[in-house]
Amino acid sequence: MVRKIISYLIWTVLAVIFVTFAVANRHLVTVSFDPFDSSDPSISATLPLFAVIIVALALGVIAGGSMTWFRQRHWRRAARQHEADAREAKSQLASLRAGAAPPIPRSTALAGRG
Numbered sequence: 001m002v003r004k005i006i007s008y009l010i011w012t013v014l015a016v017i018f019v020t021f022a023v024a025n026r027h028l029v030t031v032s033f034d035p036f037d038s039s040d041p042s043i044s045a046t047l048p049l050f051a052v053i054i055v056a057l058a059l060g061v062i063a064g065g066s067m068t069w070f071r072q073r074h075w076r077r078a079a080r081q082h083e084a085d086a087r088e089a090k091s092q093l094a095s096l097r098a099g100a101a102p103p104i105p106r107s108t109a110l111a112g113r114g
Contacts, residue, residue: 025049 029049034041 021053022048025053033046 026048028046029052030041030044030046031045031052032041033037033045
């Protein structure tokens, strides 16, 4: 319950910061995608500054997450292999236990000694 309250509090604070940032940076800027002619670009977009910054941040997070995911593929593959090995070992153990003689209950073993 406390974790959920803290989560809501953090998201509320982030939302307030986001809205404040958007209101403070709402003037328009022109983003040019033409590296050869910056005075009269053939490909450009006029957007609010907060949109440009937020899109750039989102693209950075996506790029960083993708690179991390690709670099960790070795560990994910090893984890899948170890999990498969563990399942196989458990099934072999179960089959060996099923084929073994049933264990003698302790009370019966002690009664025969007397």
